[in-house]
Amino acid sequence: ELKWKLMNREEVSQVRGVVLQKSTCEYWNKIWDFQAKPDDVLISSYPKAGTTWLQEIVDMIQNDGDIEKTRRAPTDIRMPFLERINPPYVGLDKANEMPSPRVLKTHLPVQLLPPSFWKENCKVSIIYVARNIKDNIVSFFHFQRMNKGLPDPGSWEEYFETFLEGKGLWGSWYDHVKGWWEAKDIYPILYLFYEDIKKHPRREIEKVMEFLGKNLDEKVLDKIVYYTSFNVMKNNPMSNYTLSSLMNQSVSPFMRKGVIGDWKNYFTVAQNERCNEDYREKMDDTTLSFSMEY
Numbered sequence: 096e097l098k099w100k101l102m103n104r105e106e107v108s109q110v111r112g113v114v115l116q117k118s119t120c121e122y123w124n125k126i127w128d129f130q131a132k133p134d135d136v137l138i139s140s141y142p143k144a145g146t147t148w149l150q151e152i153v154d155m156i157q158n159d160g161d162i163e164k165t166r167r168a169p170t171d172i173r174m175p176f177l178e179r180i181n182p183p184y185v186g187l188d189k190a191n192e193m194p195s196p197r198v199l200k201t202h203l204p205v206q207l208l209p210p211s212f213w214k215e216n217c218k219v220s221i222i223y224v225a226r227n228i229k230d231n232i233v234s235f236f237h238f239q240r241m242n243k244g245l246p247d248p249g250s251w252e253e254y255f256e257t258f259l260e261g262k263g264l265w266g267s268w269y270d271h272v273k274g275w276w277e278a279k280d281i282y283p284i285l286y287l288f289y290e291d292i293k294k295h296p297r298r299e300i301e302k303v304m305e306f307l308g309k310n311l312d313e314k315v316l317d318k319i320v321y322y323t324s325f326n327v328m329k330n331n332p333m334s335n336y337t338l339s340s341l342m343n344q345s346v347s348p349f350m351r352k353g354v355i356g357d358w359k360n361y362f363t364v365a366q367n368e369r370c371n372e373d374y375r376e377k378m379d380d381t382t383l384s385f386s387m388e389y
């Protein structure tokens with residue numbers, strides 16, 4: 096069994112050019128060797144794209160809308176975070192000791208996903224959620240301010256540049272969303288967008304349900320839409336991370352705003368132009384597109 100490590104919050108390192116927490120890099124060989132099982136469900140995303148939201152949706156679907164069951168433990172305990180070597184647990188140990196069927200979470204870019212997930216006989220159901228770059232940067236900035244397990248983000252100006260250059264944690268947003276987008280043509284991956292779930296929660300929840308091979312009646316679906324809405328999740332201690340000692344929610348709450356377009360409150364005109372230009376250049380080679388406003 097591995098021991099978790101509380102590293103200095105500044106400490107990061109790299110795996111194949113991707114910036115990750117140093118603790119993750121130190122255990123990289125073990126993470127790379129992780130053994131997936133065919134009945135695993137993997138929830139994958141760039142950080143702050145709506146991971147927790149999707150986790151709640153998946154858990155409610157799997158438990159047929161039973162809130163007693165989904166409130167059995169906090170999100171990060173219910174669904175191990177694969178590359179997490181921070182307290183209170185080592186993701187790998189948690190995943191290995193968990194009975195199947197397991198639901199796992201990762202933020203790894205597609206090229207760093209442990210190869211056992213792709214094995215031919217391994218029919219892991221993978222659900223990816225992506226969020227538009229502008230809201231993603233803002234949300235990540237606030238998250239790094241309040242999460243003691245991650246480096247201090249510095250000023251908004253610095254953070255913005257580091258992010259666009261792909262030098263932030265979990266690497267380039269562009270590579271992440273594009274890499275997983277390409278992978279979905281080869282592997283059975285359900286690729287979702289934060290903005291779609293926000294605008295059409297019921298429709299998107301039904302997609303997840305079908306992907307997971309479940310069939311729930313209308314009443315249960317209504318219930319899931321309600322219990323996975325922002326305000327309900329914000330007030331639920333099992334989904335709002337208030338039980339996490341790593342997060343200082345007086346700096347910024349985990350369930351912060353939960354909207355599309357908050358970037359407008361942070362981006363200067365110059366930053367918006369810079370981002371648009373960078374975006375045009377780096378998204379030139381993909382069919383992937385995002386909506387940045389409601």
Ligand code: A3P
Nearest residue numbers: 143144145146147148234324325350351352353
């Ligand atoms: P904001 O910081 O913009 O509010 P992740 O789970 O990947 O860390 O993503 C967190 C982001 O998703 C936060 O965004 C959080 O508020 C938002 N979020 C979580 N649950 C949500 C929900 N039910 N509805 C809308 N947004 C949600």
